[in-house]
Amino acid sequence: MLNLNSPDDNSNRNSLQDPVSLNVGGEIYTTTLDTLTRCRDSMLGAMFTGQIPVLRDNAGNVFIDRDGRVFRYILNYLRSSSLDLPDGFSELNLLRREADFYQIHPLLEEIRHYEASVALGLRGGPLGAMVIVNFDSKVRVLHFNLRHGPENYELCTCSVRAFTVDLFCTWGAFLALLCERFSYRTSQGLTSPQPCNLGQSRLKLEWVPRPDELPQDQYDKQRYRGLFVINLEATRSDDTINMHQGPCEITNMQTFVEELLKVSLAEGFKVDLVTPDTAEILNCTSLRLVKG
Incomplete structure (x- = not known):
């Protein structure tokens, strides 16, 4: 069962305290409010500053009905301001779609640069060059x-x-x-x-x-x-x-x-x-x- 918190409910803000646990498509993540609100104009920024309602699962985790696997890259970007993808990453289309859903514009720009590098055959390259x-x-x-x-x-x-x-x-x-x-x-x-x-x-x-x-x-x-x-x-x-x-x-x-x-x-x-x-x-x- 999911519970909906109203953005006008003061208990919503009080309940959002560090550390924050999220259930993203069945994957559980733990992070901080500072990380989640790093991009204030993003959907995550709005969710975790009380501007829009949040859903919670039975365990009390904030629930987001999106792909849970690629959320790790989004969360790591918010933590470090760096897009770190493994060699041979094959879900770039999905990652771009998720970044667009969350409206994290700096991440979308990083993905565009990554795509340009892939198009020019630059990803990887010889160590020691x-x-x-x-x-x-x-x-x-x-x-x-x-x-x-x-x-x-x-x-x-x-x-x-x-x-x-x-x-x-x-x-x-x-x-x-x-x-x-x-x-x-x-x-x-x-x-x-x-x-x-x-x-x-x-x-x-x-x-x-x-x-x-x-x-x-x-x-x-x-x-x-x-x-x-x-x-x-x-x-x-x-x-x-x-x-x-x-x-x-x-x-x-x-x-x-x-x-x-x-x-x-x-x-x-x-x-x-x-x-x-x-x-x-x-x-x-x-x-x-x-x-x-």
């Missing part, structure tokens, strides 16, 4: 004529900063991901960088952000190109995964290092060596990452 990156930047001074009229020219000077990243990776699929994540913008539009060698183990990126004082035609004349990060977001329609791209320009090396670390750590890499100072990783000249 290594990424070695060297960073460099130089200031160049340009002189150009700025035309004000038919015979009226002004000699102008402008400084630009040229960035270079030389990256070596022993895992080809990860290098392919980087080529998907970063793109050059030229006068012809966005284009993906390509590995430097047939073995697809080395990637060299060179770009120059255009300063405001440098006219676009002069920038193009120098054959400079900008570098953009492409934020991949996967959405599913039936069995099709669609990638939506939102380019954002990289105007300094710190932003590039931050994006590189974001992608690398998400794929299981760990920082192994930072030169010259570990405490200044965003300003480093070289970096080594190892997949753990």
